Amino acid sequence: MWRRNSLSLSSKLAAPNSNLSLLLFPRSSPNFHHHGFLARSNFTSPESTSAADPVTWARAGAQVPYIGPLASPASAFDLPSAAALKAKEAADLAKHYGQCYWELSKAKLSMLVVATSGTGYILGSGGAIDYLGLCCTCAGTMMVAASASTLNQVFEVKNDARMNRTRNRPLPSGRITIPHAAVWASSMGVAGTALLASEANMLAAGLAASNLVLYAFVYTPLKQIHPVNTWVGAIVGAIPPLLGWAAASGEISLNSMILPAALYFWQLPHFMALAYLCRQDYADGGFKMFSLADPTGRRTGLVALRNCLYLLPLRYLLS
Numbered sequence: 291m292w293r294r295n296s297l298s299l300s301s302k303l304a305a306p307n308s309n310l311s312l313l314l315f316p317r318s319s320p321n322f323h324h325h326g327f328l329a330r331s332n333f334t335s336p337e338s339t340s341a342a343d344p345v346t347w348a349r350a351g352a353q354v355p356y357i358g359p360l361a362s363p364a365s366a367f368d369l370p371s372a373a374a375l376k377a378k379e380a381a382d383l384a385k386h387y388g389q390c391y392w393e394l395s396k397a398k399l400s401m402l403v404v405a406t407s408g409t410g411y412i413l414g415s416g417g418a419i420d421y422l423g424l425c426c427t428c429a430g431t432m433m434v435a436a437s438a439s440t441l442n443q444v445f446e447v448k449n450d451a452r453m454n455r456t457r458n459r460p461l462p463s464g465r466i467t468i469p470h471a472a473v474w475a476s477s478m479g480v481a482g483t484a485l486l487a488s489e490a491n492m493l494a495a496g497l498a499a500s501n502l503v504l505y506a507f508v509y510t511p512l513k514q515i516h517p518v519n520t521w522v523g524a525i526v527g528a529i530p531p532l533l534g535w536a537a538a539s540g541e542i543s544l545n546s547m548i549l550p551a552a553l554y555f556w557q558l559p560h561f562m563a564l565a566y567l568c569r570q571d572y573a574d575g576g577f578k579m580f581s582l583a584d585p586t587g588r589r590t591g592l593v594a595l596r597n598c599l600y601l602l603p604l605r606y607l608l609s
Contacts, residue, residue: 390460394443394471395436395478403530407431410534410549420538426489427537430526431530432484434498438526440475441506444468449514453575455568486537494537501529517580520561528554548607555601561595566590 408428412419441448443461447468450456460466479502487495505526512519528550535546565572568580573582581590 328395336373336426375423388464390466390471391436391474393441394466394474394586396439397436400435400439402426402434403435403527404432406549406553407530407534407537410531410546411538412534413531413549414535414538414546416539423537425488426485427494427534428494430482430486430490430494430498431533433478433485434502435530437482438476438502438505439480440478441502445474445506445510449575451579453571455571456575490537491540493542494533495539497529497533501526501533513577513579515578517578517583519578519579520558520565520580523561524554524557527557548604552601552604555597555604558597561592562590568576 321340321518408431411424415424443459447461450459451462456462461468461471465540479499483499483502486498504522509519509522511525512522531549531553532542532546535549538544543584562581565579566584566587569579569581572579580593581587584590
């Protein structure tokens with residue numbers, strides 16, 4: 291009889307619809323709701339184990355469902371909100387265009403231009419320096435210089451694409467479009483000239499606008515026509531200290547020409563050295579540089595030396 295009862299119990303345990311919750315866990319009451327309360331499912335079958343060993347399956351446990359409020363399939367806390375995604379996209383876009391504008395403006399070179407303009411402003415101020423006027427002059431010079439550099443790259447995009455030194459710039463690399471760069475250049479040029487006209491004087495604004503035209507529309511195309519472009523480019527680099535002097539004093543005098551002259555003669559050795567070292571790159575880009583007709587570099591070196599000597603008498607003009 292004991293053996294027969296044991297077999298009957300085993301057969302009940304092995305039955306798919308056997309009520310295991312009666313043996314292992316108390317059946318949850320319909321009125322009992324508690325977060326985290328677990329119970330065996332009354333209809334879970336031991337599919338992954340043999341029905342011949344129901345006790346082992348009962349001890350191992352089946353998949354246990356959660357009894358309580360169901361969570362949403364994807365929690366709102368696990369995914370970034372739409373606002374956060376838009377903010378990240380806006381930040382990435384701002385970073386991209388900021389880098390492009392920085393490179394189009396040749397910001398490091400433009401800062402040197404601003405330094406010479408600020409120096410001219412300080413020298414032209416005499417004893418009292420208007421620091422607000424100095425800041426406005428530097429800001430306006432920076433904008434105009436950024437505009438000129440951008441226009442230079444807009445006009446030379448095909449040439450830059452052929453040169454190792456410039457092919458990774460924003461326009462040849464396709465990181466920004468030519469119309470976009472042209473709008474950036476135009477807005478910077480107009481804003482910088484307007485700032486100089488309103489906060490300094492019309493003489494400074496006229497020098498800035500003239501320098502922009504000379505660099506973008508004379509020097510830039512001349513680079514593909516004649517080697518004299520180097521001397522024209524030196525004039526462009528010599529005007530910013532004169533611009534600063536004019537912004538401070540409102541006039542141009544003999545003393546105001548000393549620093550621009552020194553800067554003019556100093557630039558030519560620098561340009562000649564660069565043109566000789568990168569002569570193959572300039573030839574690939576289609577630029578007519580003085581060093582291309584000088585394979586030995588002797589004539590290029592003499593031009594650089596001659597302009598260095600021109601700097602010596604300028605020191606006697608300082609008083």
